[in-house]
Amino acid sequence: MSGVLRQVTALRYVTPLREGGSLPGVVEADDLGTYVVKFRGAGQGPKALVAEVISGELARRLGLPVPELAVVHLDPIVARAEPDEEVQELIKASAGANLGMDFLPGSLGYDPVAHPVDPVLASKVIAFDAFVENVDRSWRNPNLLMWHNALWLIDHGATLYFHHNWPRAEAVVHRPYKWDDHVLKPYATALATEGPALAARLTPELIAEVLALVPDEWLDDDGDRDAYLNHLTRRAEQPEAWLP
The missing domain is CATH 1.10.1070 (Phosphatidylinositol 3-kinase Catalytic Subunit; Chain A, Domain 5)
Structure with missing residues (x-):
């Protein structure tokens, strides 16, 4: 199994998922994939992302079904077309590496x-x-x-x-x-x-x-x-x- 997570770059912020307290968002990336992204600038901070990787990838190795994880590199310029000021601030505070989970359409x-x-x-x-x-x-x-x-x-x-x-x-x-x-x-x-x-x-x-x-x-x-x-x-x- 690969020793690194997939590395992708965010191209477009699609929509927020307001069901989550950390305001994750759906993002399109340069590998043509769509990801649910948890942002390092959210209230829980990077520790939540650490937990996502350790627990998610451990579960996968134990044979449990977890959507593929990726490191999503984010340039704050992605926020320029987003009208929601809260989302804009979150994206601006999350420059660099964030945690992405493969989006499961229709789930x-x-x-x-x-x-x-x-x-x-x-x-x-x-x-x-x-x-x-x-x-x-x-x-x-x-x-x-x-x-x-x-x-x-x-x-x-x-x-x-x-x-x-x-x-x-x-x-x-x-x-x-x-x-x-x-x-x-x-x-x-x-x-x-x-x-x-x-x-x-x-x-x-x-x-x-x-x-x-x-x-x-x-x-x-x-x-x-x-x-x-x-x-x-x-x-x-x-x-x-x-x-x-």
Whole structure:
């Protein structure tokens, strides 16, 4: 698997997606692709982009369906035709590398009643969410899409929330996962087998491979790659602490 994310340049800002608190936008790029872009200048800052890459690419390597990610390079001139002043300011504050996710045209938000999920897949998703401490997979905010009758995982910016307080990260490395309101809980009947199987694949080599994909400019002095590798590797070593 490639050691870098796809690199593209934004050509046109199409429309904002106001469902997201960080005001992501649909952007056309120079590879003829269309991406949902999360901007580094949004309120969550670059840490949300770091979480998107680490969790999204880790999920992909664990066999979970995640739209392709890319680094979208943005020149603020893209904002010149945008009438919304809030969007203009966001784009101007986001010059450089941003996070893009392949746009899935015609996709629908996940409805747990209308879309039953295979027990194995549901169990794998919950085990993965437990490892990365995903707080955004509830019935209120599933962050799941249905596209071509298949389930897709999106929006991982709220995972890895230990990195918002590095001095305390050591104390929470084995924190249990709260999954009472996880949207896929009713379907996760294979968790007893799929959870440990997924945890066994969380090797230091796999985690390091994913960390290598994060652009240097999104990392800060406290949260360098070694700090993430140490925390995530130690968490992976004790799945009994975090698996539901």
